[in-house]
Amino acid sequence: MTQIPQVYPAGFFFIFSCLKPLSLNCLTLYLIPMIRFSKTIGSSLLVAALGANLLQAEDGANYNKAKKAELRELATTFFGVLPDAMPGSENDNDYRRHLGEKLYFDTLLSKNNTQSCNSCHRVDQGLGGVDNAPGSTGAFGGVGDRNAPTVLNAGFQLAQFWDGRAADLQAQAKGPVLNPGEMAMPSEEAVLDRLRMDDTYRELFVKAFPDAETALTYDNMAEAIAAFERTLITKDRFDDFQRGDDEALSDLELKGLETFTGIGCTTCHTGPLLGGGMYQKVGLVHPYENFSDLGREAVTKDEDDKYKFKVPTLRNVAITGPYFHDGGVSTLNFAVRKMAYMQLGMELSTEQTEAIVAFLGALTDKGR
Ligand code: HEC
Numbered sequence: 001m002t003q004i005p006q007v008y009p010a011g012f013f014f015i016f017s018c019l020k021p022l023s024l025n026c027l028t029l030y031l032i033p034m035i036r037f038s039k040t041i042g043s044s045l046l047v048a049a050l051g052a053n054l055l056q057a058e059d060g061a062n063y064n065k066a067k068k069a070e071l072r073e074l075a076t077t078f079f080g081v082l083p084d085a086m087p088g089s090e091n092d093n094d095y096r097r098h099l100g101e102k103l104y105f106d107t108l109l110s111k112n113n114t115q116s117c118n119s120c121h122r123v124d125q126g127l128g129g130v131d132n133a134p135g136s137t138g139a140f141g142g143v144g145d146r147n148a149p150t151v152l153n154a155g156f157q158l159a160q161f162w163d164g165r166a167a168d169l170q171a172q173a174k175g176p177v178l179n180p181g182e183m184a185m186p187s188e189e190a191v192l193d194r195l196r197m198d199d200t201y202r203e204l205f206v207k208a209f210p211d212a213e214t215a216l217t218y219d220n221m222a223e224a225i226a227a228f229e230r231t232l233i234t235k236d237r238f239d240d241f242q243r244g245d246d247e248a249l250s251d252l253e254l255k256g257l258e259t260f261t262g263i264g265c266t267t268c269h270t271g272p273l274l275g276g277g278m279y280q281k282v283g284l285v286h287p288y289e290n291f292s293d294l295g296r297e298a299v300t301k302d303e304d305d306k307y308k309f310k311v312p313t314l315r316n317v318a319i320t321g322p323y324f325h326d327g328g329v330s331t332l333n334f335a336v337r338k339m340a341y342m343q344l345g346m347e348l349s350t351e352q353t354e355a356i357v358a359f360l361g362a363l364t365d366k367g368r
């Protein structure tokens with residue numbers, strides 16, 4: 001299984017920090033455990049302040065071969081490339097993936113035959129696995145409070161949904177079909193009735209689940225959709241850079257990578273997805289304006305989880321706007337500045353913002 005580690009042992013960072021005393025890498029890595037293992041605002045401010053100083057020291061750097069090698073090392077320590085296979089894909093086969101793809105695009109799964117998964121998570125026409133709307137419109141026209149996250153690379157995350165209430169893709173796929181605000185089918189049985197009436201589906205389910213006593217079940221429907229979603233792994237220039245291609249990123253994008261790691265965005269946006277590995281409070285240093293969604297607290301009933309959301313992946317983020325759990329922020333530029341202010345207590349310069357936005361643009365799937 002190629003599961004992304006969710007928490008890095010503190011010792012890991014301390015060991016690294018000692019290898020290169022007083023270098024940018026050293027200090028950034030040294031500071032991570034401070035914010036990761038402490039909940040106090042004070043320490044995150046300290047991280048931000050020190051990060052800003054480090055960055056100034058790096059200003060005016062030009063990216064020669066040695067500098068690129070240093071940045072590559074930093075990148076592979078914080079992020080790494082996306083694995084080639086998703087957790088849970090061991091039992092997938094072409095029949096299952098094909099059935100899942102058909103289901104994913106089929107409006108038969110919604111009560112009035114108007115909606116498919118793809119209506120809100122567009123993976124066709126080079127789109128980013130989202131509907132590019134603040135809240136999604138359901139089969140009967142109602143608009144939900146939460147922004148539809150991308151399905152691209154979704155199965156690499158620690159859990160599904162903004163609040164992590166579904167453990168994996170299969171568990172997730174059972175939800176929207178029966179959700180009255182989404183596809184609005186009245187019951188699992190009603191979904192199965194529709195599928196059973198279709199000769200092609202009857203045949204496909206048997207092929208996809210040959211060992212099952214009953215192939216056409218609600219669980220198997222979700223499993224097939226998940227098998228299709230596990231194929232949605234993207235390939236981008238940032239991974240080309242991490243794999244050794246010195247020409248993959250422009251100087252501005254490299255500057256963005258350096259800024260992103262230097263100021264501490266990596267406190268939360270780490271691992272191959274640059275996110276997807278933990279829950280964090282939105283508005284850690286300065287509050288976010290929308291207080292209506294309690295986030296993870298609604299799932300755990302733990303007050304410490306108030307306003308905590310899954311840190312979203314930043315892969316493909318340039319094409320998945322609008323941003324945040326409520327879709328409240330329309331541009332990536334503003335999302336970046338707002339993050340720095342809310343989560344790190346710092347105001348980014350125009351140059352810093354533009355560099356980070358350029359770097360995030362290098363995380364878009366080359367096929368999109
Ligand atoms: C009406 C629009 C709509 C439809 C139809 C819909 N979704 Fe979603 N989807 C959303 C929204 C909104 C969320 C976020 C909800 C939340 O976090 O509470 C979401 C969340 C998800 C997630 C979690 C991603 C993450 O990063 O946490 C996955 C995966 C997903 N949907 C797949 C599907 C599949 C598969 C289908 C079809 C069976 C489907 N969706 C149908 C709107 C929709």
Ligand code: HEC
Pocket residue numbers: 260263264265266267268269279280281282284309310311312313314317320322323324325326332335336339340343344356
């Ligand atoms: C303390 C943790 C933390 C830090 C530090 C942090 N983020 Fe975030 N980031 C989050 C969380 C949590 C969200 C989701 C917020 C929400 O949906 O309300 C998020 C959302 C985002 C989004 C929107 C993604 C989307 O799909 O909606 C972007 C872009 C982003 N962060 C970039 C950055 C950048 C750039 C930095 C550094 C300046 C940064 N973040 C620092 C936790 C963090």
